[in-house]
Every structure is written in structure tokens, then in C-alpha cells.
Amino acid sequence: MPLYLIGLGLTPDSISLKAINIIKNCSKVFLDAYTSILVSYEEMTKLMTEVLNRNDLIQADRTLVERDAGQILNPAKDSDVAFLVVGDALCATTHSDLYLRAVQEGIQVKVLHNASIINAVAGTGLEIYKFGRTISVPFFEEKWKPVSFITKTIENFQMGMHSLLLMDIKTKELDWKLYMRGIERYQNPRYMSCAVCCQQFVDVLNTDNDADLSVETKQDFEEIRIHAAKAGFSVDSKCVACMRVGTDDQKFIYCSIGEMAKLTEHMGAPLHSLVVLGNIVSDMEQEMLNLWKL
Amino acid sequence: MPLYLIGLGLTPDSISLKAINIIKNCSKVFLDAYTSILVSYEEMTKLMTEVLNRNDLIQADRTLVERDAGQILNPAKDSDVAFLVVGDALCATTHSDLYLRAVQEGIQVKVLHNASIINAVAGTGLEIYKFGRTISVPFFEEKWKPVSFITKTIENFQMGMHSLLLMDIKTKELDWKLYMRGIERYQNPRYMSCAVCCQQFVDVLNTDNDADLSVETKQDFEEIRIHAAKAGFSVDSKCVACMRVGTDDQKFIYCSIGEMAKLTEHMGAPLHSLVVLGNIVSDMEQEMLNLWKL
Known part of the structure; x- marks a missing residue:
């Protein structure tokens, strides 16, 4: 039941086939708001609706990621969870905090890289x-x-x-x-x-x-x-x-x-x-x- | 009628939605053999057959790219052509030669980036x-x-x-x-x-x-x-x-x-x-x- 850190690349449709297939089976899908200047919440919701027929994308602002990470990690204990990041999954910010907290709680973390500047x-x-x-x-x-x-x-x-x-x-x-x-x-x-x-x-x-x-x-x-x-x-x-x-x-x-x-x-x-x-x-x-x- | 230089990322299914949509309309699709240790010709052919129902991928070895680039550039004069590269489109080798020759012949070049090491x-x-x-x-x-x-x-x-x-x-x-x-x-x-x-x-x-x-x-x-x-x-x-x-x-x-x-x-x-x-x-x-x- 991994937590997937997924890099979206530099445009909404730069998302990979692999990522699409993973998101299909995720109980929750978060979009990292911090890096979402290039790909907006609206654009990503539109893409997910068109391709996967789901419109339950959750905007994750910095407070959620840093102070309230349980909202991301708890569901990952018994289901697949995706955390989408514009650009590469780890280049803009390493998200090491989230990664380490997941590991400490026994959650496997998988990273999907993509293009970044x-x-x-x-x-x-x-x-x-x-x-x-x-x-x-x-x-x-x-x-x-x-x-x-x-x-x-x-x-x-x-x-x-x-x-x-x-x-x-x-x-x-x-x-x-x-x-x-x-x-x-x-x-x-x-x-x-x-x-x-x-x-x-x-x-x-x-x-x-x-x-x-x-x-x-x-x-x-x-x-x-x-x-x-x-x-x-x-x-x-x-x-x-x-x-x-x-x-x-x-x-x-x-x-x-x-x-x-x-x-x-x-x-x-x-x-x-x-x-x-x-x-x-x-x-x-x-x-x-x-x-x-x- | 651009020549698309498309980065595939680090696995076959790391190809982007955007790339899939572009390849759909390309008259010819080449795979750069030089960088294809990570993604083989067979794997990429399999993926193209499954997703796009086409099995006409052309392996482009170094001789083709360097000495016989007309095979890539001529069709790009009146149709879309894709040149697939494992990793990022320009990171392993810049393909500047191919890029500059295309520009000299009046062909537009578009680059799709993806993850690389x-x-x-x-x-x-x-x-x-x-x-x-x-x-x-x-x-x-x-x-x-x-x-x-x-x-x-x-x-x-x-x-x-x-x-x-x-x-x-x-x-x-x-x-x-x-x-x-x-x-x-x-x-x-x-x-x-x-x-x-x-x-x-x-x-x-x-x-x-x-x-x-x-x-x-x-x-x-x-x-x-x-x-x-x-x-x-x-x-x-x-x-x-x-x-x-x-x-x-x-x-x-x-x-x-x-x-x-x-x-x-x-x-x-x-x-x-x-x-x-x-x-x-x-x-x-x-x-x-x-x-x-x-």
C-alpha cells in the first residue's frame, strides 16, 4: 500500500501512462499546491475527470503537508495514495519530511520521476x-x-x-x-x-x-x-x-x-x-x- | 509539421499522455538506439501496439542519425515525425546536430522533456x-x-x-x-x-x-x-x-x-x-x- 510521490512534468498532459495507471487505484490523490504554478488545481482536475472520470483531487497546501501529514499518511496504511508534484517528484523540494515520516510509519514510498527545469x-x-x-x-x-x-x-x-x-x-x-x-x-x-x-x-x-x-x-x-x-x-x-x-x-x-x-x-x-x-x-x-x- | 524530439523517461510506461497523443498522428516514429539500454525496441514496440495499435517503430542507430538523417528529416517536411529518446530528449546527447539540420531545412522542432538520471x-x-x-x-x-x-x-x-x-x-x-x-x-x-x-x-x-x-x-x-x-x-x-x-x-x-x-x-x-x-x-x-x- 505505497505512498506514490508522482512528478507530473511541466504541463498537465506530461503525466505518464504509469502515473495514470497508478492513480486509477488510489484511494486519495493530493496535488502539492506549493509547486502548482505551472499546473493548476483546475487543470489537473479537468485532466483527471477526462482521463480517469474522477474529480476528487485534493489540494495539499504547505500546512497540510507539514503539520497535518496524517491526512496523507493514514490512508496510505491500508490503500494506495498518490501525492502529485509539478515537475520532478523530488527536485523542487525533496519532500524528505513526508518521505521519512511515511517510512517511520511503515509505509512504502515509491517515486515516479518526470521532467523538471x-x-x-x-x-x-x-x-x-x-x-x-x-x-x-x-x-x-x-x-x-x-x-x-x-x-x-x-x-x-x-x-x-x-x-x-x-x-x-x-x-x-x-x-x-x-x-x-x-x-x-x-x-x-x-x-x-x-x-x-x-x-x-x-x-x-x-x-x-x-x-x-x-x-x-x-x-x-x-x-x-x-x-x-x-x-x-x-x-x-x-x-x-x-x-x-x-x-x-x-x-x-x-x-x-x-x-x-x-x-x-x-x-x-x-x-x-x-x-x-x-x-x-x-x-x-x-x-x-x-x-x-x- | 514538426519534428518531435520526445523523451520517454526511464521506463517504457513513463511516456507521457502528450507524447502518446502526438505519436498517434505521426507518419513515422523512430527510437534512438544509442540510448535504448533502458527501454528496448521490443518493449517500446509492445507498448505502441497495445496503446496505439501500431507496430511500425523504426530503430534509429547512430549511422542513420548521423549520416542518413534525411530518412528522418524528409518525412518531417510534410508530416509529423517523432524521434523517441530514452530519458530526457536532450540530456544524454543533445541531438543538436539533428536539431540544427532540421532548422536549416525549415522544419520546426518541438521537444518533450521527461525524467533522466x-x-x-x-x-x-x-x-x-x-x-x-x-x-x-x-x-x-x-x-x-x-x-x-x-x-x-x-x-x-x-x-x-x-x-x-x-x-x-x-x-x-x-x-x-x-x-x-x-x-x-x-x-x-x-x-x-x-x-x-x-x-x-x-x-x-x-x-x-x-x-x-x-x-x-x-x-x-x-x-x-x-x-x-x-x-x-x-x-x-x-x-x-x-x-x-x-x-x-x-x-x-x-x-x-x-x-x-x-x-x-x-x-x-x-x-x-x-x-x-x-x-x-x-x-x-x-x-x-x-x-x-x-
């Missing part, structure tokens, strides 16, 4: 084996401009490795102005675009706006600039914007970081991911990249 | 974002013992990053003894096991067999030992053997490199991949790893 970025034509560590990019705030995403990008760059940068997503941010007045409401979700991400590179690597920075931030930025100069890395270094990867609306754009920062109009809807190229690009990679030139 | 290794419970570059490990031969796979592993290790090592596969090696007698026959395919891979680490890092080495090889090995000692890397460093990932017969084993080298009996059939841990492992990762202890 981690391998779908191969669609750019870049060699997947030449990617260094994956890097998360947080939104800069007025008083908080962490630069470690640039440090890590430069480290990869120097070793001839490409960097996959995952953009910040803010989905459940309290509206503080309303909160002060006693109203608890969330802001609209914010998804970082590749243009905004590249603008953050420009903000750090160029000196134009240094006058507005705090002493500490300026110091951080200056350290990065020394590191970048030594490595031969600059706003002229090349990158590929990857928009809505794996969907029919997928788009790649190849240009320099500085140019990308200005492309606010060309990118369209989320999700975006950015690849910053390493300092070694093969001829074949370059030919593929040329397909995505503006 | 690159993301399925997340099944170990290790954070996918903490993996450094992916590393290929060649079989040692009597007079050719390249050590760059160890150099790269140590580089990742030092930066706190895990290494995914892909094992050598020799499928089309001429039997030279027969060849000398005028008979052209291939040897049985050889797949490197994690035990053999770890034994190669041991051969390089330990001094036991140095007497048998050429001067040049000994020099290479000694350089690696200095590098390893500085980095705190040794045969006691930990790794995870990943056998038949993504299949029902999947197995993980967690122990030291030295211990793994001795586990020749426990690993079973190919394909194997090895993860060598970085020098930073989180508590949650460690809890997951403990599940795979011998």
Missing part, C-alpha cells in the same frame, strides 16, 4: 553535463541586497560551467500596510522575470547607483566587482532567458546580461529561469544559442 | 541544487588510466557539492583478436558497475598497486593523492550507488568508497550511477541517506 534546460542546446550548481536568486529589497547568487555564478563561470538560476517567487506575502490596520490580506504573487534578475546583476556590477547604497551594501558590491574583474565576468557576459520551459509557449532569448536587463517587454508570463554561460562554450552549443538571438 | 538522482534524498558538474567515468585500461573524473569529483567535494558520476558503457567494441584473423565481431556490451568505479578510486588513492604502474601513470596518481589529502578526500569519503534508477527494481546503497569497491555481488544489473557526496551534508539529507545503508 533541471533537465529541461537542455532545450537551450547547452550540454547538461556542463552545468555547475543551481542557484536561487532572491528579489532585492531596499535594505537587503544579498549578492551570493552572483558569487556562485562567477565561480561556475570560471570553471567553464553554465549556471541555472531559479527566479524568486513570492506567493504568500502579507500586505503589511493593510496588516497594520488590522486587515490580513496577501499581496498579489510576484514572479521574478529574467529582465529583473539581470538588472540585479547590473546594479551590482555597475557603479551607476552606488550613491544610494548603504556602506555595507556598497562594500559587498565592491568585493563582487573585484571578483568579477579577475574572472573576466561582466554585464557583457552572455546568458539565455528561459521562459515557460516545457510548455507550448516556451521561449528562449540569448544576449548579454546588460541587454537582457532592458528586455522587460519581450518576456511574457512566468515562470522564468536564467542560464548564465560559463567561460567555455563549444561550437555546437554556440550554433544552438544563435537560434535564440533576439 | 540528472533529476532522478534526487530519489536519494540529496538536494538536487547541491550537485556540481556531472562527471563521466571511463573504464581503466592497462595502459590508459585517466584520472580527471577524480579531480572533478574532488573539486565538487571541496565546494560542498555532490557529484553525479555516469558509468562507462561499451556497447560496440570490436573483438580485436578475432579482427586480426579477419572476423569482424563485437564484444559483449560492458557496463561499469559502481563497485568497479569505486575500485578505480581506490586504485588511484591507495598506493598498494603502485609497483605495476608506468612512470607517467604513477605521477598522475601521486598528484591526485596530494590534491585529495589537501581536500580531506579519501577512500573513506561517502557515496551512494544508484542502480536502475527510475525502474521498479531501483536500489540505492550508501557507504564509503572503499566499502563500495568490495560490493561486487550486491549491485545487480546495469545501469548504475554513483553519487559521491560533497563535504557538506545537511541533517535532512543524512536522514535520507541512512535509509540506504547496507
